[in-house]
Amino acid sequence: MEPETPQSAGRVVTLRDVAKLAGVSIATASKALNNQPQVRAETRARVIRAAEQLSFSPNTLAQGLITQRSGTVGLLTSDLEGRFSIPILMGAEDAFGSDQTSVFLCDARGDTVREKHHLRALLSRRVDGLIVVGARPDARPSLGRELPVPVIYAYSPSDDPADLSLVTDxxxxxxxxxxxxxxxxxxxxxxxxxxxxxxxxxxxxxxxxxxxxxxxxxxxxxxxxxxxxxxxxxxxxxxxxxxxxxxxxxxxxxxxxxxxxxxxxxxxxxxxxxxxxxxxxxxxxxxxxxxxxxxxxxxxMNLEQLGRLAAQRLFAAIDGKPKGGVETVGCRLVIRESSS
Amino acid sequence: MEPETPQSAGRVVTLRDVAKLAGVSIATASKALNNQPQVRAETRARVIRAAEQLSFSPNTLAQGLITQRSGTVGLLTSDLEGRFSIPILMGAEDAFGSDQTSVFLCDARGDTVREKHHLRALLSRRVDGLIVVGARPDARPSLGRELPVPVIYAYSPSDDPADLSLVTDxxxxxxxxxxxxxxxxxxxxxxxxxxxxxxxxxxxxxxxxxxxxxxxxxxxxxxxxxxxxxxxxxxxxxxxxxxxxxxxxxxxxxxxxxxxxxxxxxxxxxxxxxxxxxxxxxxxxxxxxxxxxxxxxxxxMNLEQLGRLAAQRLFAAIDGKPKGGVETVGCRLVIRESSS
DNA sequence: CGGCCTGCCGAAAACGTTTTCGTGAACGTA
DNA sequence: TACGTTCACGAAAACGTTTTCGGCAGGCCG
The missing domain is CATH 3.40.50.2300 (Response regulator)
Known part of the structure; x- marks a missing residue:
């Protein structure tokens, strides 16, 4: 009879399984996978091999619980239908994607109560930050200064100059x-x-x-x-x-x-x-x-770049003191044939 | 000197704070807020009042860790730029929004390795399910049968008939x-x-x-x-x-x-x-x-409806046995003036 | 040989919830 | 009075990680 593996039991692989297979403690397994220095090279290799063998993927919920960083951000758009949100959203998603943070998408459909509702949900999920992208390029009401996470306003600036807004020039x-x-x-x-x-x-x-x-x-x-x-x-x-x-x-x-x-x-x-x-x-x-x-x-309008910039500014704000003000993103010409 | 509240200390409010303020144990506080029966009406009211007073919002990471349900789903699109993804995405977001599940947005940009990468990240975040929306209405490779969560394919059907796909008629x-x-x-x-x-x-x-x-x-x-x-x-x-x-x-x-x-x-x-x-x-x-x-x-093509349907089918699959096959969504006429 | 340092490793606490189970009080019954 | 039942509630375990800290070797020095 085969020795039962975690997967075959229908269970999802946990760090304990990896540790057992590698013959080390959970603590060492964690350190080995996270490149902490206090583990012998040979041991580290054994752990990594075990992790691959079980195709282990760490439970980010547990990680977030202890590190106080969920590795997620909220993208709060007021109007998905409008075509301007999309490129911004793509740029932001792109900039985050290269890091290890994931994006929650929320569409408020231009409705304030829906926005409040989404905001609550996002905070409950302990997002590390928020990007608010508006529907039209005019100022919109701020979400307030008392939020526990940094916020970047993109496309529509916030009406509170203490917030950081990114807009088209x-x-x-x-x-x-x-x-x-x-x-x-x-x-x-x-x-x-x-x-x-x-x-x-x-x-x-x-x-x-x-x-x-x-x-x-x-x-x-x-x-x-x-x-x-x-x-x-x-x-x-x-x-x-x-x-x-x-x-x-x-x-x-x-x-x-x-x-x-x-x-x-x-x-x-x-x-x-x-x-x-x-x-x-x-x-x-x-x-x-x-x-x-x-x-x-x-x-x-370089909206994708605006989205990427928003992501970068958000990162900067997450670990650093938040900055306020309005920052503008330049446009560029696209020459085709109607103007040569 | 004021008694120090959790908020004033810059800390985020936890269930422990609520329990202390209400003068009950953490266990009772939890039960009170979750409408469990084994708590006196008067006590429940006191807890709820305390929670509101502190504007408590439960940490979903901790909840997800113990209930084994993250309350999140992944929306894996292969092409955000393409205009067909957006309505589907809106429909799905809408259908989920009314429930208490949030949506992770991932754009693979038509790249298989990026898709794999996002898939790994989503599984690591313990999403409860996945919706894969393709770029063109032809079949796309399945993500495989061995995933630990249900998957719905929208717009582009999966090439594996064992998967559940939703397509335009x-x-x-x-x-x-x-x-x-x-x-x-x-x-x-x-x-x-x-x-x-x-x-x-x-x-x-x-x-x-x-x-x-x-x-x-x-x-x-x-x-x-x-x-x-x-x-x-x-x-x-x-x-x-x-x-x-x-x-x-x-x-x-x-x-x-x-x-x-x-x-x-x-x-x-x-x-x-x-x-x-x-x-x-x-x-x-x-x-x-x-x-x-x-x-x-x-x-x-009623793409929003297709998105909503995908969300519903995903829910059904999350707690129920997964279904396979291809389901089609009907079109509707929009009469303007060019055909009267 | 005794003491000290260094290098690896494991035990255990912690994160914030949910849930099981035990316990004490109040009450009704014999 | 003795006993079982019901009702509220709390203690503690559990989820899967990270991180602190203590301990055990072994090597070096005096």
């Missing part, structure tokens, strides 16, 4: 777009963008105007065209711009959706892009931008 | 689309779809052909137009279909991206949609479908 993004158009010889640049109540819309417009002013240029189309973040608005606004300034030679759109509408309207007017009018979007939403006709140049 | 989706077109009096229906190596493309086409055959109709455009999942292909294929069958009165596109291309090409030929040609897409990818001109009718 929308002003810089606006500058970048206009700078690119100017460098390609455009002089009569219009700006069509989304909802004026969005801070991001204001910031992008401001950046654009700043860069124009530096060059001594005025905005074409008489004004910044605020509206909604939709293709339909892009089409409509384009027609109005063309009416005011028929010789416009570039349009900076506040989002890729709007830019698609702009392209569509320009086609209808038989204007060549980028021959007669250059177009640049914002977001680098690939399915929209890359499939446009012609493929759309656009500004990328 | 693509055949039904194809039928649904064509049925809708027929009901609206269309007789010359063409089908333009994506990569022929995708099982989903084959299935949708099969469903469409079945439904046509039932009506005694033939496919317009001489063949099923397989190609790629892109707008460009939609444009190109539409031109070819028009060349073959100038009087086509409906086009069923295998995806919304393709449908956008179809619409674009029809506009260029000055054909009215839906007056002369009806168009229906697949996926209900809102930003594409709702913003199209005219807004695009399409087939929705």
């Amino acid at each position: 929308n002003v810089g993004g606006g500058r970048l777009a206009v700078d690119h158009l100017i460098r390609h010889g455009r002089q009569r640049i219009a700006h069509i963008t989304g909802d004026a109540t969005y801070g991001a819309a204001q910031d992008r417009a401001r950046g654009a105007l700043e860069r124009l002013a530096e060059e001594g240029l005025e905005l074409a189309g008489e004004q910044v065209w605020f509206g909604s973040w939709s293709e339909a608005w892009g089409r409509g606004a384009t027609r109005m711009v063309l009416q005011r300034t028929p010789d416009v030679d570039a349009i900076f759109a506040g989002s890729d959706e709007i830019a698609r509408g702009v392209l569509d309207a320009l086609h209808q007017e038989d204007l060549d892009v980028p021959g007669q009018v250059a177009v640049i979007g914002f977001d680098n939403w690939k399915v929209l931008a890359a499939n446009a006709r012609p493929p759309l140049s656009t500004v990328d | 693509n055949v039904g989706g194809g039928r649904l689309a064509v049925d809708h077109l027929i009901r609206h009096g269309r007789q010359r229906i063409a089908h333009i779809t994506g990569d022929a190596t995708y099982g989903a493309a084959q299935d949708r086409a099969r469903g469409a052909l079945e439904r046509l055959a039932e009506e005694g109709l033939e496919l317009a455009g001489e063949q099923v137009w397989f190609g790629s999942w892109s707008e460009a292909w939609g444009r190109g294929a539409t031109r070819m279909v028009l060349q073959r069958t100038p009087d086509v009165d409906a086009i069923f596109a295998g995806s919304d991206e393709i449908a956008r291309g179809v619409l674009d090409a029809l506009h260029q030929e000055d054909l009215d949609v839906p007056g002369q040609v009806a168009v229906i897409g697949f996926d209900n990818w809102k930003v594409l479908a709702a913003n199209a001109r005219p807004p695009l009718s399409t087939v929705d």
